Amino acid sequence: MNNTVREDLFNALNDLLEKQFQDFKWWLKDIDHNGKSNIPTAHLEKANQRDVVDLLIQHYGEDALQVCIHVLQKSNINDVARKLEETLQKGTEETQLQQLLLQGSCPRLQPVTDVCFPASVVQPITDAGAHQLPASSNYRNYIKKKFATIKDPNAIPGEYVPLNQRYSNLIVLDYHPSEEERENQILAMGRKHFEIISKRAESSISIETLFNPDKYGLIPQVVVLQGAAGIGKTIMTKKIMFDWASQLLYQDKFDYAFYISNREINLHAESQKTSIVEIISSEWLKCHEVNNVIRNILKNEEKLLFIIDGIDELRYSFDQSENYFCTDPWKKEPVRIILSSLFKKKLLPKSSLIITTRLMALEKLHRCLEQPRNFEILGFSTQEREEYFYKFFENEDQAMQAFRFVKQNDMLFTMCVIPLVSWIICTVMKQEMERGKDLQKAPCTLTAIYVLYFSSLLKFHHKESKRDVQTNVKGLCALAAEGVLKQQIMFMKEEVRKHNLDQGDSLPLFLNQNLFKRDIDCIQTYSFIHLSFQEFFAALFYILDEREEQHSQTQNKNFQTLLESHQPFRRDFAVGFRFLFGFLNEEKRMRQLKKEFEWEICPKNKVFLLNWVKYKIDKTITFHWQKDMLTYLYETQDDNFVSDALCSVTDINLQCNSDMGLMILAYCVQHCRNLGYLTIELPIFSCQEEGELFLPKTE
Numbered sequence: 001m002n003n004t005v006r007e008d009l010f011n012a013l014n015d016l017l018e019k020q021f022q023d024f025k026w027w028l029k030d031i032d033h034n035g036k037s038n039i040p041t042a043h044l045e046k047a048n049q050r051d052v053v054d055l056l057i058q059h060y061g062e063d064a065l066q067v068c069i070h071v072l073q074k075s076n077i078n079d080v081a082r083k084l085e086e087t088l089q090k091g092t093e094e095t096q097l098q099q100l101l102l103q104g105s106c107p108r109l110q111p112v113t114d115v116c117f118p119a120s121v122v123q124p125i126t127d128a129g130a131h132q133l134p135a136s137s138n139y140r141n142y143i144k145k146k147f148a149t150i151k152d153p154n155a156i157p158g159e160y161v162p163l164n165q166r167y168s169n170l171i172v173l174d175y176h177p178s179e180e181e182r183e184n185q186i187l188a189m190g191r192k193h194f195e196i197i198s199k200r201a202e203s204s205i206s207i208e209t210l211f212n213p214d215k216y217g218l219i220p221q222v223v224v225l226q227g228a229a230g231i232g233k234t235i236m237t238k239k240i241m242f243d244w245a246s247q248l249l250y251q252d253k254f255d256y257a258f259y260i261s262n263r264e265i266n267l268h269a270e271s272q273k274t275s276i277v278e279i280i281s282s283e284w285l286k287c288h289e290v291n292n293v294i295r296n297i298l299k300n301e302e303k304l305l306f307i308i309d310g311i312d313e314l315r316y317s318f319d320q321s322e323n324y325f326c327t328d329p330w331k332k333e334p335v336r337i338i339l340s341s342l343f344k345k346k347l348l349p350k351s352s353l354i355i356t357t358r359l360m361a362l363e364k365l366h367r368c369l370e371q372p373r374n375f376e377i378l379g380f381s382t383q384e385r386e387e388y389f390y391k392f393f394e395n396e397d398q399a400m401q402a403f404r405f406v407k408q409n410d411m412l413f414t415m416c417v418i419p420l421v422s423w424i425i426c427t428v429m430k431q432e433m434e435r436g437k438d439l440q441k442a443p444c445t446l447t448a449i450y451v452l453y454f455s456s457l458l459k460f461h462h463k464e465s466k467r468d469v470q471t472n473v474k475g476l477c478a479l480a481a482e483g484v485l486k487q488q489i490m491f492m493k494e495e496v497r498k499h500n501l502d503q504g505d506s507l508p509l510f511l512n513q514n515l516f517k518r519d520i521d522c523i524q525t526y527s528f529i530h531l532s533f534q535e536f537f538a539a540l541f542y543i544l545d546e547r548e549e550q551h552s553q554t555q556n557k558n559f560q561t562l563l564e565s566h567q568p569f570r571r572d573f574a575v576g577f578r579f580l581f582g583f584l585n586e587e588k589r590m591r592q593l594k595k596e597f598e599w600e601i602c603p604k605n606k607v608f609l610l611n612w613v614k615y616k617i618d619k620t621i622t623f624h625w626q627k628d629m630l631t632y633l634y635e636t637q638d639d640n641f642v643s644d645a646l647c648s649v650t651d652i653n654l655q656c657n658s659d660m661g662l663m664i665l666a667y668c669v670q671h672c673r674n675l676g677y678l679t680i681e682l683p684i685f686s687c688q689e690e691g692e693l694f695l696p697k698t699e
Helices: 003-014 018-028 041-046 049-074 078-105 135-148 181-185 190-202 233-245 276-280 290-299 335-343 360-366 382-393 398-405 410-415 419-433 444-461 464-486 495-499 530-544 550-566 574-582 590-599 605-617 624-636 637-647 659-669 684-688
Strands: 171-173 222-226 256-261 304-309 352-357 371-380 511-518 519-528 651-655 677-681
Touching: 003 049, 003 078, 018 041, 018 049, 041 049, 049 078, 135 233, 135 256, 171 190, 181 190, 181 519, 190 222, 190 371, 190 410, 222 233, 233 256, 233 352, 256 276, 276 335, 304 335, 335 352, 335 530, 352 360, 360 511, 382 398, 382 519, 382 624, 398 410, 398 419, 410 444, 410 530, 419 444, 444 574, 444 590, 464 495, 464 530, 464 550, 495 519, 519 530, 530 550, 530 574, 550 605, 574 624, 605 624, 605 637, 624 637, 624 659, 651 659
Parallel strands: 222 352, 222 371, 256 304, 304 352, 651 677
Antiparallel strands: 171 371, 511 519
């Protein structure tokens, strides 16, 4: 046994935490490897890392590395297992190459140190067989293993979850919704949104049909999957890779599928040169390869699929003239030239592409593509939202409890159409359950969820500098507030440009670009993902403290106008008022935003809102619109503020129709210091259901 194997084993075991090492030894004592007897438990009990290395080599000989990898996988220590697997694979490839050189079966082998295809590709291919080169089972296994798991956004090092535990089918449309349909979708929530999404789901296509002929019989070579940030584009492309490797998808169409992440492409300096061979190889193990083998793979262009994820996140411009296109897959050029050559079908012109992008980047992208077919991802249907919860929690009782809780909140349930929002809500609720808290008593407010969503997108989806992001967000806030005052949800290009939101290198995360046919023209408009996001940014605009005096005076005037416009049964900015109050809790809601942007809550606005609530409520709460005031106060989760706001209330007489309404009322009643009379009308089903909510006793 050579020293390299001994070192590799020791380095792998030395990377483990103490608990992981104990788990490794526990699994090792019962491992089944080719019928060999196991290492005696007594030898393992007090063994340290060096001892275990010696035991593995003594007991399993040349198979020690494979046994170690197997045990690491059984112990769910997948990152160390992968690292050791790469080491084993590299050693195997070098041995195979040396054997080929000694045998003289490849007369002119040239090492290509920059290329990293897996060992399964290192096979001499005769000219007679060059026209058909099916993907080997080893390569498929490699891809299947690579895409079988994903990392949650909050994962700690070495923590993975199965892809299928996070993936549920998404609604994918192959047509452009009309202007009226788009407006209805932006405005709708609750039951209305449910009806719209259900109708869209009936027209949804599956990923199996992306390359089917269109109504004119044309088969696309370029497929564009467009959708809002967090809508599930990346996980869908990973699902495509996994299903292809599992021989469930595109088996007759593609022999090889390559995944290119533009977040990783961004790590290349703009002046750094590469080739398409290097790009697709960078995902794999570094090894030496035979030029003729690679060339034969690339010759079968029509059997190649390139999945290019997140094109809107690239730092590079694609406005290249014809002179700058690359046609040689081996030639090294700047990344922007390699990709634009792929898009324009100058490089590997018979290959197929799947490209994902946010809606804002669509127009610019289309100038670089040859005859693309567009599909829009809308997110989860109602059924898939429920399926996602059950997959996430695994425990059926917990999933049922969490999903029931979310369905009680129209706004939260509406936004669960976005997979990232569903993940955030499930993550927060699961943590509450693990702490032993009752969901019905642990507030999961609308503002809290939206701030988490906002922070997640800024952390994982933007490519601009901190200053650019700050400028973008302030522009979004100003545009949103302007739209609220004008009761406007669709914005023309000039209005977006006024707030510096149309810059090619700083596309905002929360705006969609829409193209509509109007008479003989095609017009371009912009909108927020949903009206609630427009109201979120508008609320930020009003509540933040701006240093500029002139801006502050205008802002205060607009803020007072907004409060004065609040009328009973008028639903304009109804969700926005919840955000206004939610932002008042600086410790729970604004901590992350203060850290990211150095934002502060304007003290005057907090006073405005407190006095406004006192004026609206007075001593008795009996009307439906006054119940809205309680919803706003609940959103703050600020006990002192709520107590001050309700200090004069002596009588509450309300009807509650949901668990959520009872939660809000229970919270507010606890802070009514002078409450004398409390009357609550409950529907029969609410009293009978589960008895999970109990109002506090009042004196």
